[in-house]
Amino acid sequence: MPHQAARADYTPHAGENRPSTVVSLASRRDPAASPKAPTFVVLRPPRQRQPGKLGLAFSVAVVVAASVLIVATMQRLPMLDLSRLRLAEPVAAISAEPRDESRAPDPDAFLASQIPPPDELPPPPAMASQDVVRESQLHLAKGGTLAGLLGGLDLDRQEINRALAALAPHLSLRRLPAGQEIQVRTRLAAAGDGAPSLEGLTIRPEVTRQLLLERLDSGAYRVSEKVFETVKRVMHAAGTIRGSLIASLHAADLPMKALTELLHAFSWDVNFQHDIKLGDRFATLIEQSWTEDGQRIDDGRLLWARLTTGGGRQSFSVYRFKPQGGREFFYNRDGESVMKALLRTPLDLARVTISSNFGRRMHPLLGFTRMHEGVDFAAPPGTPVLAAGDGKIVQAGPNGGYGNWVEIQHGGGLATGYAHLLRLAPGIRPGVQVRQSQVVGFVGSTGLSTGPHLHFELRRAGLPVNPLGVAQQSLRQRLKGRDLDRFKQVVERIDHLVRGEKAAVR
Numbered sequence: 258m259p260h261q262a263a264r265a266d267y268t269p270h271a272g273e274n275r276p277s278t279v280v281s282l283a284s285r286r287d288p289a290a291s292p293k294a295p296t297f298v299v300l301r302p303p304r305q306r307q308p309g310k311l312g313l314a315f316s317v318a319v320v321v322a323a324s325v326l327i328v329a330t331m332q333r334l335p336m337l338d339l340s341r342l343r344l345a346e347p348v349a350a351i352s353a354e355p356r357d358e359s360r361a362p363d364p365d366a367f368l369a370s371q372i373p374p375p376d377e378l379p380p381p382p383a384m385a386s387q388d389v390v391r392e393s394q395l396h397l398a399k400g401g402t403l404a405g406l407l408g409g410l411d412l413d414r415q416e417i418n419r420a421l422a423a424l425a426p427h428l429s430l431r432r433l434p435a436g437q438e439i440q441v442r443t444r445l446a447a448a449g450d451g452a453p454s455l456e457g458l459t460i461r462p463e464v465t466r467q468l469l470l471e472r473l474d475s476g477a478y479r480v481s482e483k484v485f486e487t488v489k490r491v492m493h494a495a496g497t498i499r500g501s502l503i504a505s506l507h508a509a510d511l512p513m514k515a516l517t518e519l520l521h522a523f524s525w526d527v528n529f530q531h532d533i534k535l536g537d538r539f540a541t542l543i544e545q546s547w548t549e550d551g552q553r554i555d556d557g558r559l560l561w562a563r564l565t566t567g568g569g570r571q572s573f574s575v576y577r578f579k580p581q582g583g584r585e586f587f588y589n590r591d592g593e594s595v596m597k598a599l600l601r602t603p604l605d606l607a608r609v610t611i612s613s614n615f616g617r618r619m620h621p622l623l624g625f626t627r628m629h630e631g632v633d634f635a636a637p638p639g640t641p642v643l644a645a646g647d648g649k650i651v652q653a654g655p656n657g658g659y660g661n662w663v664e665i666q667h668g669g670g671l672a673t674g675y676a677h678l679l680r681l682a683p684g685i686r687p688g689v690q691v692r693q694s695q696v697v698g699f700v701g702s703t704g705l706s707t708g709p710h711l712h713f714e715l716r717r718a719g720l721p722v723n724p725l726g727v728a729q730q731s732l733r734q735r736l737k738g739r740d741l742d743r744f745k746q747v748v749e750r751i752d753h754l755v756r757g758e759k760a761a762v763r
Contacts, residue, residue, distance in 0.1 A: 389445045390456065399435040407455065410443060416455045420470055423478040428462045437462075464554050485548040491754060492557065495540035502533050512556035515543045519562045521694060522575045522587040525597045528725070532566040539564045542754055559587075561751045578747055580740040592736035592744050596693060598667070600645045601725055603675070603713055604636055604700070630721035631674070631714035638679055638709040640700040644691045645673045645715075645724070653686050659712070660704025663697050673724070676712035677703050 395406055403424075407417045421430060439460050443453040454472070461467045467483045496509035506516050519541065520529070527533070545557030563574045575595055579585035587595045648667040652674075656662035659676035663685060666672050679701025691697060702709045715724035736744050 391443050391445070391453075393441045393443070395439045395441060397433055397435060397437040397439065401435070403430055403433060403439070403460075406439065407441070410441065410455075411452055412443070412455050413452050419476075420455055420458070420478050423480050424460075424468065424470060427468050427480055427482060428460070433462065464552050465548055485550060485552070487546050487548060487554060490545050490547050491560070492543045492545055493541070494543060495538070498533060498535055498537045498539070500535075502529055506539070509539075511541065512543065512545075514556040515541060515559045518559040518587075519564075522559070522562060522595050523564055523573060524600055524602050525595050526573055526601075527564065527566055528601060532571075534566070534568040536568055537565045538569070540755070542751060561755065576744070576748055576751060578736075578744050580736060580744075588736065588744060590748060592741050593733040594735070595733070597733055598646050598669070599671070599673070599715070599724070600643060600693065602634070603643045603645045603673075604634055604640055604711060631676075631712050632724055633710050633712050634700075635708070635710045636700045638700055638702070640711075641682075641696045642675050642678065642698045642700060642711055644693055644695045644697050645713075646671075646693045648673075648691060650685060650687055650689045650691060650697075653681055656704075658705035660706060661698065661701065662704075665691060665697070670718045672716045674712075674714040674716070676714070677701055677706045677710060679703065679709075 393410070397403070397406060404417055404421060407420070408414070424430065437460070439458055441458045442456040444456045445451075445453045457469065457471045459467065459469050465485045465487060467485070469481045469483065471479050471481070473479055494509045494511050494515075496505055498505045499508070502520075503516075506519070511519070519539075523529075540563045541559060542561040543557040544560050546554040548554060558577070560577050561575065563572060565572045574590055575587035576590070577585065578588050589595060642663075644665055646665070646667045648665040650663065651666045651672070652662060652664040654662065656676070659674075661676075661678035661681060663675045663678065663681060664672060665674075675698060677700075678698035681698045682696045685691075685697050700709050700711050713724055715722055
């Protein structure tokens, strides 16, 4: 449907500042048709927007960001060597002609020319190959040897022999205990081929002594020894009786030696099977030896102990002291020795129960009532039996219904007897002098016996008496003179330590 166009100018209305063109369109489809009013279209150019405030601010921000980026880039580049800059031609005069922008130098290309090319950069340092040194912590197995332990590291046999020869003068290689810790240093060549070499080892055969084996440049080995200084430390252990006394002492981490000394010290005053009740308490101070690097040397020795009995109704305290010319043992706060003429419980560690008291009873094997002339202590077989006091052995061996029997004659017309022993202790025979608490035999069930126990008798002038009552009434030795003055100083020092431990616990 073709059209015919005619152009005419259009005069804008008042207020319009854009030129316009009026185009008239006429149809050619039917020339004979009645003419109609032409169709006019006004054509105007697009409106030109003026920059607003927002666009101006954005343009300023772009310029500022570009400037910051250029400054940061210039700071990261190396300083230019101005001495290398030169003009291609001398400048004769300043020309006022317009500058040809197409010939202006590129600043990026100029800066790049100041950076050395990659071919001129120094090469990275070469990584030198190094031998591999390894440290191993080993432990000697039961029945193992140091030679076998080192052989397990694939070391050369000749090196092992040289190392053992260097160590031999300093320790007994055959007596190293199972579990002995040994630190070994070996070196493996960087190439990775060949057996590793023994560079050295460290062994501590004793708590206070350490040996260091080192390889010399010649391939021989040298041994140096370090002896650690020892220091004394006081340890505090306390607790409450929750079950048996022995189990409660173990629960408080009381060392075995101190535990034995505590039981021994209180055995003259306390019947551990009947006097101790649940809720009774104990406290101890133990002196131990340690090395300067914190290794414990021994279990230590008991300095002081306190024990309550009867649910707290009674309290006993003992202090360790050595009088002039006497042997070191325990004394109560008044300076009286805890040792009496006779022990109440002549068994080690008090792992006993009284199964039959002194007096008339029905004999369990004979089946009739008769006088029981001693006290029976039930205890595990092999429990050590102690001499109740100092004296001389008058009988030792089988004795009818008593089984294996030991009788000791004490001073003052007193004698003690020990029956149904499993066996006698070495050296126990008639005529031998024994000291109080010395082991004379071991609990058994020989003779007329229904099970392992100790039958303990005490006779005064040949007549049987209750050993528990006599032992309780035995006299004690008391410190005097300068020994008593020294003892009071010991008590004061230990009491000060005890108060300090109480304050620390609070």
